[in-house]
Amino acid sequence: MPLTICIIDDDLVSQFATRYCVQQFFGDVDITTCDSGEEGLSFFVDFFKEKNQLPDIIFLDLVMGGMDGWTFLEEIQQQYGKAKFPKVYVLSAFAKTNDRGIAKEHPLISGYIDKPLSRIHLQGIFANEENGNAH
Template identity: 55%
Template structure:
Protein backbone atom coordinates (compact mmCIF):
# COMPACT_ATOMS: atom_id res chain seq x y z
CA UNK A 1 0.00 0.00 0.00
CA UNK A 2 1.29 3.44 -0.93
CA UNK A 3 2.29 5.84 1.84
CA UNK A 4 1.53 9.51 1.20
CA UNK A 5 4.14 11.87 2.62
CA UNK A 6 4.04 15.67 2.73
CA UNK A 7 7.30 17.57 3.12
CA UNK A 8 6.52 21.07 4.40
CA UNK A 9 9.65 23.20 4.32
CA UNK A 10 10.41 26.60 2.83
CA UNK A 11 14.03 25.66 2.12
CA UNK A 12 14.40 23.99 -1.30
CA UNK A 13 17.68 22.28 -0.37
CA UNK A 14 16.05 20.72 2.71
CA UNK A 15 13.04 19.66 0.64
CA UNK A 16 15.32 18.01 -1.89
CA UNK A 17 17.42 16.25 0.77
CA UNK A 18 14.32 14.94 2.56
CA UNK A 19 12.73 13.75 -0.69
CA UNK A 20 15.97 12.09 -1.78
CA UNK A 21 16.32 10.24 1.54
CA UNK A 22 12.73 8.96 1.32
CA UNK A 23 13.16 7.91 -2.33
CA UNK A 24 16.24 5.87 -1.36
CA UNK A 25 14.23 4.00 1.26
CA UNK A 26 12.54 0.76 0.23
CA UNK A 27 8.85 1.60 0.01
CA UNK A 28 5.99 2.78 -2.16
CA UNK A 29 5.66 6.51 -1.56
CA UNK A 30 3.64 9.40 -2.93
CA UNK A 31 5.75 12.41 -1.94
CA UNK A 32 4.32 15.93 -2.06
CA UNK A 33 6.59 18.89 -1.33
CA UNK A 34 5.14 22.17 -0.04
CA UNK A 35 7.18 25.37 0.05
CA UNK A 36 5.24 26.90 2.95
CA UNK A 37 3.02 26.00 5.85
CA UNK A 38 0.16 27.83 4.14
CA UNK A 39 0.55 25.67 1.03
CA UNK A 40 0.59 22.50 3.13
CA UNK A 41 -2.49 23.58 5.05
CA UNK A 42 -4.34 24.42 1.84
CA UNK A 43 -3.53 20.98 0.40
CA UNK A 44 -4.79 19.32 3.59
CA UNK A 45 -7.98 21.41 3.49
CA UNK A 46 -8.52 20.44 -0.15
CA UNK A 47 -8.11 16.74 0.70
CA UNK A 48 -10.67 17.04 3.48
CA UNK A 49 -13.09 18.95 1.23
CA UNK A 50 -12.80 16.16 -1.36
CA UNK A 51 -13.34 13.55 1.39
CA UNK A 52 -9.84 12.21 0.79
CA UNK A 53 -7.57 11.08 3.63
CA UNK A 54 -4.87 13.34 4.97
CA UNK A 55 -1.28 12.25 4.27
CA UNK A 56 0.06 9.36 6.31
CA UNK A 57 3.18 11.29 7.31
CA UNK A 58 4.13 14.96 7.36
CA UNK A 59 7.75 16.07 7.68
CA UNK A 60 7.46 19.61 9.02
CA UNK A 61 9.96 22.41 9.42
CA UNK A 62 9.16 24.70 12.35
CA UNK A 63 10.94 27.86 11.20
CA UNK A 64 9.21 29.21 8.09
CA UNK A 65 8.00 32.57 6.75
CA UNK A 66 4.51 33.88 7.47
CA UNK A 67 3.14 30.74 9.15
CA UNK A 68 5.53 28.64 11.21
CA UNK A 69 5.25 24.92 11.93
CA UNK A 70 3.45 25.40 15.24
CA UNK A 71 0.77 27.54 13.59
CA UNK A 72 0.42 24.90 10.87
CA UNK A 73 -0.22 22.22 13.50
CA UNK A 74 -2.75 24.40 15.35
CA UNK A 75 -4.63 25.13 12.12
CA UNK A 76 -4.49 21.50 10.98
CA UNK A 77 -6.06 20.45 14.29
CA UNK A 78 -8.89 22.95 13.75
CA UNK A 79 -9.75 21.89 10.21
CA UNK A 80 -9.28 18.15 10.64
CA UNK A 81 -11.13 17.45 13.86
CA UNK A 82 -12.79 14.04 13.66
CA UNK A 83 -10.50 12.78 10.87
CA UNK A 84 -7.57 10.38 11.04
CA UNK A 85 -4.53 12.52 11.79
CA UNK A 86 -1.19 12.18 10.03
CA UNK A 87 1.98 11.32 11.91
CA UNK A 88 3.89 14.60 12.07
CA UNK A 89 7.66 14.52 12.33
CA UNK A 90 9.44 17.80 12.99
CA UNK A 91 12.61 18.29 10.98
CA UNK A 92 14.70 21.12 12.33
CA UNK A 93 18.08 22.58 11.54
CA UNK A 94 18.09 24.26 14.95
CA UNK A 95 18.58 22.40 18.19
CA UNK A 96 16.07 24.11 20.44
CA UNK A 97 15.37 22.36 23.72
CA UNK A 98 12.13 24.32 24.19
CA UNK A 99 10.78 23.15 20.79
CA UNK A 100 11.90 19.58 21.51
CA UNK A 101 10.08 19.62 24.87
CA UNK A 102 6.88 21.00 23.33
CA UNK A 103 7.10 18.49 20.47
CA UNK A 104 7.56 15.59 22.87
CA UNK A 105 4.35 16.49 24.70
CA UNK A 106 2.26 17.40 21.63
CA UNK A 107 -0.33 14.77 20.72
CA UNK A 108 0.05 15.22 16.94
CA UNK A 109 3.85 15.09 16.84
CA UNK A 110 5.23 11.60 16.47
CA UNK A 111 8.90 12.59 16.55
CA UNK A 112 11.56 15.28 16.25
CA UNK A 113 14.65 14.89 14.07
CA UNK A 114 17.57 17.10 13.19
CA UNK A 115 18.06 17.96 9.53
CA UNK A 116 18.96 16.34 7.28
CA UNK A 117 16.67 13.32 7.48
CA UNK A 118 18.66 10.09 7.56
CA UNK A 119 18.00 6.47 6.68
CA UNK A 120 18.32 5.60 10.38
CA UNK A 121 15.57 8.14 11.19
CA UNK A 122 13.32 6.64 8.52
CA UNK A 123 13.93 3.16 9.92
CA UNK A 124 12.77 4.38 13.36
CA UNK A 125 9.69 6.02 11.81
CA UNK A 126 8.60 2.99 9.81
CA UNK A 127 9.38 0.57 12.64
CA UNK A 128 7.10 2.64 14.89
CA UNK A 129 4.34 2.68 12.23
CA UNK A 130 4.30 -1.10 11.98
CA UNK A 131 3.98 -1.51 15.75
CA UNK A 132 0.89 0.73 15.97
Protein backbone atom coordinates in the same frame (compact mmCIF):
# COMPACT_ATOMS: atom_id res chain seq x y z
CA MET B 1 -1.77 1.48 -1.14
CA PRO B 2 1.49 3.40 -0.72
CA LEU B 3 2.10 5.70 2.20
CA THR B 4 1.39 9.36 1.52
CA ILE B 5 3.97 11.79 2.83
CA CYS B 6 3.89 15.57 2.93
CA ILE B 7 7.12 17.52 3.43
CA ILE B 8 6.50 21.09 4.61
CA ASP B 9 9.72 23.08 4.65
CA ASP B 10 10.69 26.47 3.25
CA ASP B 11 14.29 25.33 2.64
CA LEU B 12 14.42 23.85 -0.87
CA VAL B 13 17.72 22.05 -0.20
CA SER B 14 16.20 20.39 2.87
CA GLN B 15 13.07 19.49 0.87
CA PHE B 16 15.18 17.85 -1.82
CA ALA B 17 17.34 15.97 0.70
CA THR B 18 14.29 14.72 2.62
CA ARG B 19 12.49 13.63 -0.55
CA TYR B 20 15.60 11.89 -1.87
CA CYS B 21 16.22 10.07 1.42
CA VAL B 22 12.60 8.84 1.58
CA GLN B 23 12.63 7.74 -2.08
CA GLN B 24 15.92 5.88 -1.67
CA PHE B 25 14.72 4.17 1.48
CA PHE B 26 11.21 3.22 0.44
CA GLY B 27 10.35 3.58 -3.24
CA ASP B 28 6.59 2.91 -3.11
CA VAL B 29 5.50 6.16 -1.45
CA ASP B 30 3.62 9.24 -2.64
CA ILE B 31 5.47 12.42 -1.66
CA THR B 32 4.23 16.00 -1.85
CA THR B 33 6.42 18.96 -0.93
CA CYS B 34 5.13 22.33 0.23
CA ASP B 35 7.22 25.49 0.60
CA SER B 36 5.18 26.95 3.48
CA GLY B 37 2.55 26.25 6.09
CA GLU B 38 0.02 28.07 3.93
CA GLU B 39 0.81 25.86 0.94
CA GLY B 40 0.58 22.82 3.23
CA LEU B 41 -2.91 23.83 4.36
CA SER B 42 -4.00 24.31 0.75
CA PHE B 43 -2.65 20.86 -0.14
CA PHE B 44 -4.53 19.33 2.82
CA VAL B 45 -7.82 20.88 1.66
CA ASP B 46 -7.41 19.43 -1.85
CA PHE B 47 -6.13 16.06 -0.62
CA PHE B 48 -8.99 15.68 1.86
CA LYS B 49 -11.61 16.62 -0.76
CA GLU B 50 -10.17 14.06 -3.18
CA LYS B 51 -9.43 11.18 -0.81
CA ASN B 52 -11.50 11.92 2.30
CA GLN B 53 -8.41 11.45 4.44
CA LEU B 54 -5.17 13.19 5.35
CA PRO B 55 -1.64 12.11 4.40
CA ASP B 56 -0.09 9.34 6.50
CA ILE B 57 3.05 11.22 7.51
CA ILE B 58 4.12 14.86 7.66
CA PHE B 59 7.73 16.01 7.91
CA LEU B 60 7.31 19.53 9.27
CA ASP B 61 9.82 22.32 9.67
CA LEU B 62 8.93 24.54 12.61
CA VAL B 63 10.76 27.71 11.64
CA MET B 64 9.41 29.07 8.35
CA GLY B 65 8.57 32.50 7.04
CA GLY B 66 4.87 33.33 7.17
CA MET B 67 3.00 30.52 8.89
CA ASP B 68 5.36 28.58 11.15
CA GLY B 69 5.04 24.88 11.95
CA TRP B 70 3.24 25.47 15.26
CA THR B 71 0.53 27.55 13.57
CA PHE B 72 0.19 24.93 10.82
CA LEU B 73 -0.43 22.25 13.46
CA GLU B 74 -3.07 24.39 15.18
CA GLU B 75 -4.83 25.03 11.87
CA ILE B 76 -5.02 21.40 10.78
CA GLN B 77 -6.13 20.33 14.23
CA GLN B 78 -8.98 22.86 14.11
CA GLN B 79 -9.99 21.96 10.55
CA TYR B 80 -9.53 18.18 10.69
CA GLY B 81 -9.83 17.31 14.38
CA LYS B 82 -12.22 14.43 13.71
CA ALA B 83 -10.21 12.90 10.84
CA LYS B 84 -7.51 10.28 11.33
CA PHE B 85 -4.58 12.54 12.04
CA PRO B 86 -1.23 12.03 10.27
CA LYS B 87 1.92 11.11 12.12
CA VAL B 88 3.87 14.37 12.39
CA TYR B 89 7.66 14.31 12.56
CA VAL B 90 9.25 17.66 13.18
CA LEU B 91 12.26 18.01 10.94
CA SER B 92 14.13 21.03 12.16
CA ALA B 93 17.47 22.57 12.86
CA PHE B 94 15.88 23.72 16.15
CA ALA B 95 17.13 27.28 15.97
CA LYS B 96 15.10 27.88 19.13
CA THR B 97 16.15 25.48 21.88
CA ASN B 98 12.74 25.50 23.56
CA ASP B 99 11.16 24.11 20.35
CA ARG B 100 12.72 20.71 21.06
CA GLY B 101 11.13 20.52 24.51
CA ILE B 102 7.74 21.68 23.25
CA ALA B 103 7.89 19.19 20.36
CA LYS B 104 8.60 16.31 22.77
CA GLU B 105 5.47 17.14 24.76
CA HIS B 106 3.14 18.15 21.91
CA PRO B 107 0.26 15.65 21.54
CA LEU B 108 0.19 15.87 17.73
CA ILE B 109 3.91 15.26 17.21
CA SER B 110 5.03 11.65 16.87
CA GLY B 111 8.73 12.46 16.88
CA TYR B 112 11.38 15.04 16.15
CA ILE B 113 14.42 14.75 13.95
CA ASP B 114 17.38 17.05 13.63
CA LYS B 115 18.06 17.94 10.00
CA PRO B 116 19.10 16.30 7.81
CA LEU B 117 16.83 13.25 7.69
CA SER B 118 18.78 9.99 7.57
CA ARG B 119 18.19 6.35 6.77
CA ILE B 120 18.31 5.49 10.49
CA HIS B 121 15.44 7.91 11.19
CA LEU B 122 13.40 6.40 8.37
CA GLN B 123 14.00 2.85 9.55
CA GLY B 124 12.37 3.73 12.85
CA ILE B 125 9.51 5.66 11.28
CA PHE B 126 8.59 3.08 8.64
CA ALA B 127 9.01 0.16 11.04
CA ASN B 128 6.52 1.85 13.35
CA GLU B 129 4.16 2.61 10.44
CA GLU B 130 4.14 -1.02 9.34
CA ASN B 131 3.43 -2.13 12.90
CA GLY B 132 0.75 0.54 13.37
CA ASN B 133 2.58 2.12 16.30
CA ALA B 134 3.32 5.73 17.09
CA HIS B 135 6.97 6.77 17.17
